[in-house]
Amino acid sequence: MHSCCARKIIVWSLCLIFYLSHSILVCGSSPPKHLCRQDQRDALWEFKSEFPLSGMAADEKTQTWRNNSDCCSWDGITCDPKTGNVAELNLWGSSLNGSLRSSSDFIGDLKYLRVLRLSGCNLFGKLPSSLGNLSDLTVLELDGNGFTGELPVSLGNLKQLTKLLVASSKLSGNFHHALLNLTELTAINLVSNQLEGTLPSNMSSLSKLEYFDIGSNLFSGFVPSSLFMIPSLIHLKLERNHFNSLLEIGNFSSPSKLQTLSLGGNRLSGPIPGFISKLVGLSSLDLSFWDTLRDEVDFSTFLHLKSLTFLDISTLNTRSIVDMSLFSHFESLSLLSLSRNTVKFSSTLHLVSPIGSLALASCNISEFPKFLRTQTSLFNLDISQNQIKGKVPAWLWSLPGLTYVDFSLNSFTGFDGPADVFQRNEISMLDISSNSFQVPFPLLPQSMTFLAASDNQFSGEIPTTICELVSLDVLVLSNNNFSGSIPRCFENFNTKLSILHLRNNSLSGKFPEESVSVALISLDVGRNQLSGELPKSLINCTHLEFLNVEDNMFNDTFPFRLRLLPGLQILVLRSNKFHGSLYSPRSSPSFSKLRIIDISKNLFTGALPLDYFAGWSEMSSGVYTPDNKQKRFIGITFLNYRKSVVLANKGSEREFLGSSFSIYKIIDVSGNRFEGDIPKSICLLKELNVLNMSNNAFIGSIPPSFSNLTNLQSLDLSKNRLSGKIPPELGKLTFLAWMNFSYNNLEGPIPQGTQIQTQDSSSFLQNPGLCGAPLHKICSGEEEGTLNQDKEDEEEDQVLSWIAVAIAYVPGVFCGFIVGHILASYRHDWFKGIFRYFS
Template structure:
């Protein structure tokens, strides 16, 4: 036996054509103890029969496959998982290992037809061929299930052509992501010893759950991401040992049976993204072991089941995107609670166990009243979303800053909610906050308690009542700020733009006066339309490193388009410009022909200005230009001088109205 193993070891480097380095090193170390003259039964990865001294087990995951291996005909246990056998087939020599009870060839890069000799391994109890690229002949698969009558564990990612002859001793069947299609026979669910059945990620597999005669020992059932349909039968309540039930992303309909409450062993329940409907039965009182529950994206209606809030082991609960209602919005003592996009109304109840809650999402409901003070005792809360409700009242900043672990906050679209300062705001902050959304509320001024929030990345204060100027003091401290939205307020000036590395700056629809402010160099999107800016567009705009969109329309800017646009070096980013919108200003002069260098330009809107020029037919060389608006200017002359060079190959919209041009545009120039 030792000579066969040493021969196997010596051919290891020739056998492995590809294997991840970490696994390869692990397998080499595993064979360090394989030395001639020593007892092979003491070698790592080798298991021997204590009475006869035969090698009966070999654990060489991510080792090699070599002919010397098949001389070990007393092997009972062989694990070669994690190899990569260079897209080779399963050797027919496996038929020699007649004593095998355990064979694991998963994730080995094997391809082609499964060798029919596998069916000779009649002693097999466990067979794992998963994560490969294998196929069964119909006859060979029938022979496999006919001969291997002791099989308890089968993991395949190949298409078996018949399920009806599966051995009755089968305990574990995994056929995830096997490209199964057609109707799955319900008889498989009747196998008397079946404990685990995994059919997930077979989107063309049709089937339904049986009404009777379930395999009572079933512990795991996963048919998610299939075409399983009809309803969840009442007989599901007979599965007393079921711990995992995965039915997500199927086409189940009808109602949830009250028998669901009989599954007292359940720890994981996911029926999301189906078409279940009606009232959810209030049967969760006995599911004390349940830790994960997802009922989202269905058509449930009626009153939310109160007993779901009493599950002490629950860490994640999602009932979002349904039509559920409650008179009082209870907030359970769970780590994650998601009830967004329902019809929850009434006030929010007090939270009894604040130390447990981590995430709360009650957005897009009809919740009324004030945010209870108990919310600000959730010391471990990391994310809170109460946006798009009917919340009201005055929220004090000194209460909010008690949430020291909060990194995400969204209270937007609560028009009757306001946020006011406390006297001690100067020394208060939310140290972990990265996203702060307070759009469409009643904020009157900048939240000063955010000034020391070094981790802040996104700040949205749009559509509020903020007046005055962004002062230099208010703009300091946000070194990591990437997105700032202050649109639809009443700002009149900008002393300093917050953040040194902003990507998005939205100052639309304010009352900003004076010249166009120079934004940070890393800006991607600069939106400052519908203000009262005056003066020329500064040439510094061409120094922006990654500018994609510049929208300064509906201001009072004058002068000409800067010469630098389109005449930049390779390092300057206006070459990446996708949208240039200067509509509704007082721009004069002509259009720079250097704009043809803006290769990625998709939208050019120069309408409602004072530009005096002939039609810029040379813009037709821009391969991505989709929208061209030149209306209400002084364009003149004949537009018949188009040539085949200027094709406007991507143009979908053009507006030349209220100009002095003559002629017509050939319809072939427009890509509809």
């Protein structure tokens, strides 16, 4: 019996094993079932087809998509495993490069989408209102694109949304009240857009909000107190807007969770609010540029904030003195900015907190801060724009983490310690500009990436030890007394150096071809004694935007090859020995991005074709190209590498610095030997601000189409051979504040337009045929007109005299006739009476 049962158990076990094995084989051999729904796959495929991907990187996510495959297996796509609906579209960082059509069908078909991430995809255009149809959406991330227009009001329909992230774009318009309907939101990030207007007063309806960042926009008005009443809020960032009022906050209903409060860079004024002392959980506080109206500041407000790691109270506009001992009891403070306040500290000051970044720029400091000696965590130090004299102490370079140092605009004369004092650490950026440093030039560590040493008293040859800094990205040695030649060893920087400024020294010789870095963005060797030809290797600098070689002895033809540089914006060749024609049929200089060209005071000759300026699109359109290559590191902006050039404007030369370039578009071809007519294509450059063609041999007439240059502010056509009349149309150029037509062959009356008549008479001198105001020469037509007018006046006087005589004569005759009639009547009656009497 037992053996029989055992056999049955064995048989049943074998059957079960066979059945399970068969099931596994059957399941394994069956074709896979596509999880993705057909309509959603078609919608995704249509979305992909809107963006051409030719030339994109091989790892482009949508390049892996195949129309005949399961879309749930595509890169960036996540599906709901139960329903097959596309639940997440994540193409973060893909170079789609296009616009989201405002009626995108794919959005409507992906109505079950819960997560949409399209950050950093080079998208532009308006955000489609159909986004509001994604009722299940919980995350919308569109950061780092170029979207324009307003946030769609339809976003207020996304009741499940928890994250709205559209930072670093070009959005405009207001903060819609419809967004207050999104009560599930935990994060809003709209930083770095162009949003404006005021915030709604009832922000507390976003009761689950934890992160709110609208910094770097154009918001104005008051900061609503309701923001501080959101119990869940942890990070509140409103910096760099136009807010001008902060409502005083009363008692908090519960302890605030706020850890970040950033209000800096606004227009807030008055006393610093006392309620800030109640935010005891703050770790980051930015009140920079708060205008206290020169009132006293109660710095004890900050003593309650024991958890602070970041504090920025720079530029408070207060008469109070910031005593550094205030911060001696903070234990976690790491980043501290007190710049543009008056700061004092004692020689025995000791800070227990591990300060990592300290900004004391423009704080009226006259001695080097000795308390820094114990700050072994210090990596960033800015003590620029003070009155510190003497030598930089050697102990500073023993701080192990020191990386960024700015000593500019002080009175330092040198460095204490041995010549290799810098090489004890890994310092990366050093700015010692605008001091009194002299030789010897310090030996610098190979970790150096940024070196600015302009406006000092260094002399001799540029030390070849600089060439050992193989990681150098920025080198600024302008306004010193360096002599000799440009070191050939600069070839060590050939793939790294992006900024090279050596202007206003005494450098001579040729510019070595091998010393041109292919990574150059800005090259300035102006005001030296360099000779020979421009380096032909400049053609390899495909990122070059700024080239200034003014006031040297370069002897070369026009560098037509530079037209191939796609981003060249500023070209200054003035005061050299460049020669030859400015035109070559094989090399038309169509500089599409050029904003400033100054080739004045050279030896250029020949005529310019009528279409010479066709294709200079940057000057002919209203496109604004900001000069934004300013280096920015760890919150510190290094300003002293900024571009500098001397340009003629409104009859005088002035130096343009840094950002001032961004607002001008200038052509200066003066002081050469050009001849022929003024190219009429110059009238296509509607954005031109300054035009100087003086001191050449141009002939012909002034084109009336100059009236198209509606942004022109300064026009100099003096010292040429121009003839004909001054076009009256120039008087319509409302921005044209200065013009000069002197020393030509112009003739006829000076137009009476408002802009022209505001000019001094010197603007019209030495044109024998010109007449009329503001010159004292009366036009011949005006003399004849005066004689005719006098004759007409005399004749008119005679007529008036005869009219007067007639007026006097007619009443007299009339009166005589009446009197005669009366007398005659009287006499007739008198004779009749006599006759009756005697009869």
